[in-house]
Amino acid sequence: MIFLTLKLMRKAVIALCLVAGGFLLADSGWIYAKAELAQELIEDAWSQTLETGAVVKPWPWADTWPVARLEAASHDVDLYVLQGTHGSSLAFGPGYLIGSATPGDVGSTIIAGHRDTHFRFMEELKRGDLIKLTDTAGKQHQYLVNALHVVDSSKEQLLTDTGQNELVLVTCYPFEAINPGGPLRYVVHAASHGVRRVM
């Protein structure tokens, strides 16, 4: 009797762990897959936006749309930036902080991304790196990285009216922390380095 119960329990534990473990792995995989695949889907919307200048949603029920293209050639980075920094845009791409300066204007243009998907490359950024940001009018704004900080988001707020034309990239810190809810943020400032018209 004891033997049977134990055997059943063992089987149950194994089955349970397998199912739950598999589910969690799938969930994790889905997050990564979404982050990758969505950027492909956004590409079409972005080229339409460039052509027409209009807002184009990448899929009909989207809560967001592409507003810029972010490139850092030295880190093999080419991403579409989405409107807003809410969870449902950051899942699919880096997000433009609504209310921050538009590229080229005085003030900080702020873009945030997930440290474990799109903005993982921020770990590699160093002073002097060139970052290009193409806006919906097809103007390419160039920036050079000039400062890198870690800030405590529970004590600091994001500033937009710094009086400088600059790009600010924000992601979570530390990069390899397991828990997603930590208060630290990694903030990279890049100063304006001219504008080019690409199309």
Next chain:
Amino acid sequence: MLISRRSNRPLFTEKNDPFSKSCSRWPRYVALIVVALLGSLLWFSAHASVSEEEGISGGQMLLKSIEGGELAPALTQQSKVHIKVSGMVAQVALTQSFQNNSQQWVEGTYVFPLPDKAAVNRMRMKIGERVIEGEIKEKEQAKQIYHEAKAVGKKASLVSQQRPNMFTSKVANIGPGEVITVQLDYIETVAYDQGQFSLRFPMTITPRYIPGSPLQGADSANGGPLVAGTSGWALNTDQVSDANEITPFINPELPTPQQLINPITVTAELDMGMPLQAVESAYHNIVLSRKDNLYQLRLATGNVSMTQDFSLNWRPQPGSAPRAALFSEQVEGEKYALLMMVPPVKSSSTENEPSVLPKEAIYIIDTSGSMDGVSIEQARQSLLFALAQLNPQDRFNVISFNSTTHTLFNSAVAANTRNIDYARRYVSGLQSGGGTEMLSALQAALRDDAEAGFVRQVMFITDGAVGNEEALFNTIHRQLGNSRLFTVGIGSGPNSHFMRKAAQFGRGSFTHIGKVSEVQEKMTSLFSKLDNPVVSDIQVNWPQGVSVESYPKRLPDLYSGEPLLVAVKIADLQGAVTLSGKTADRQWQQDIQLNGVQNHSGVATLWAREKIVSLLDEKTTGRPEPEVRQAVLDVALTHQLVTPYTSFIAVEKVISRPAGEGLEGKAVLSARAKGQGAQSYAYPQTATGAQLSLLWGALLLLIAVIAKVWSPTSMRGEQAAVKVGDK
């Protein structure tokens, strides 16, 4: 630990172990994968802690000072406010002095806050001893006059309204070293709740989020690219066409006691016609003096920086708290009156007051993609809290929506344990994703009317991230019936405009929950409001045969301690007005005599302000804008009020700026609100739970493997034990 111990087990030596033969081969592979995953995660974590130590220390986002290092700003502004309260009416005089410290001619722009119910009815421009009375004009016309005066070199000032609580002063042609003062007078009603009077003078503007995409050519429409100092920090967008005008720059410097930013002096006098028990200022130290029933006060430090609202509360001696009041004024042959009354309902602080009507509660929860993350958690917690508050005699239903609407029960059901448990399970399982089709959910919620004897309350939990507000207000307005709509705004940036107005059209109230930890407190206070006896179906019956025009047109329900406020234009102040309403168990009615009412200045203006608010709401309920605009213009021009369509303009006759001298545009920077960063936003959440899921997934698989692998030994032991027992 785990790994080394496992390597001692006979896991990988199939030949020696008969039991392992019966096991399939999968544990090996899974184990390898799991070890690899765990290993990489551990390595990552270790790596992270190293790089933290490697030198990128916790730093700050440093403020960069304004370029050029101007020590004294070219244009400074200081204010003086005097508040005179008499009965329910506050008359406020606000003077703004603009001082040009530069050697050039300057045009100053200053965006400033006022209470959202302020009726601005007078403006004067003072240059030295000269006073020029401002005139109210249609907004575009006023702007035109201002620009012409500015161009020819005349001193001029323009005061316009950007939002009900946000105004702009512009002053043209301030000469080098000169001071020009703009004085604004406004009237507002004093708030009265739970026997306490209060008044708030706002001093800060919290930076607003600007949604939408910039309009084509937004730069050029504003006369070239944006330059700090002349306009706001945001470009106009398709959704906020005046974004540029409502986003003033914030002074990056922090004020110090030696160097105030936008200094203001505050003085006030209270004449309630009765002795007061207490007069308190919530955030500023004041000096108070008393002469009979007249209380005078001023700031203890004389002046302060405009970094925190001035909030004043006072309460009458116990027992003398007024239950009703009536003030009137006669202006150009017309009679106006302001009626205040606290319904004769005892407040039920004791629990289980029998007079609470049973309720039919309909909960709508937004599960759209924009609620992803902590928002949906806040929403779930709020809803679970609400379900826990239901009494057995109540009825309820739950509606969730994203791209489609799902109604939990076909119609409202009894709030018995079984139904509530079922709903709790449903709510706990809700996930976010998809679109935000709010209309059908609202329609579903408002489709039914309450059964007799029930109060129908619709609680709408959402972040309000929608673009079709007008259509939604329209639906609420048309389909509300006898329901009440309460909005609960979720997340760090909910659409407050939607929340507030939806609640108003829904005859309910608005609650904002910004953090999961706030759910308990905010929902408790909302429910205590809901659970006290509500006074509903309030009617105001004016004497027979007398023509009246009274506002608000739709009277709100009153929660305990709240007074009813009605402004009326009335042909004759004779006879009595009858007020009636009902609470759960009884009908009440009260007469107030209209004869011999004391005269009180400002009442006509307050009536006009109420009428304008009411007209502007009609825009939402379907009246075409041109019609509303015309109606508002009529009232505003007659009563000399600043509105979205009218501005105050004052122009000096003489030309003061010599031809050939240029004019420099300067903006007065707003002082940063106390405790707030410069033009700051909360940091977004920038990590996914993917790694956490990965770790847990890997751990669980590892446990499965260990369970599978370890069992043979332990089971052999048990089998042996059983056999021994048999013998």
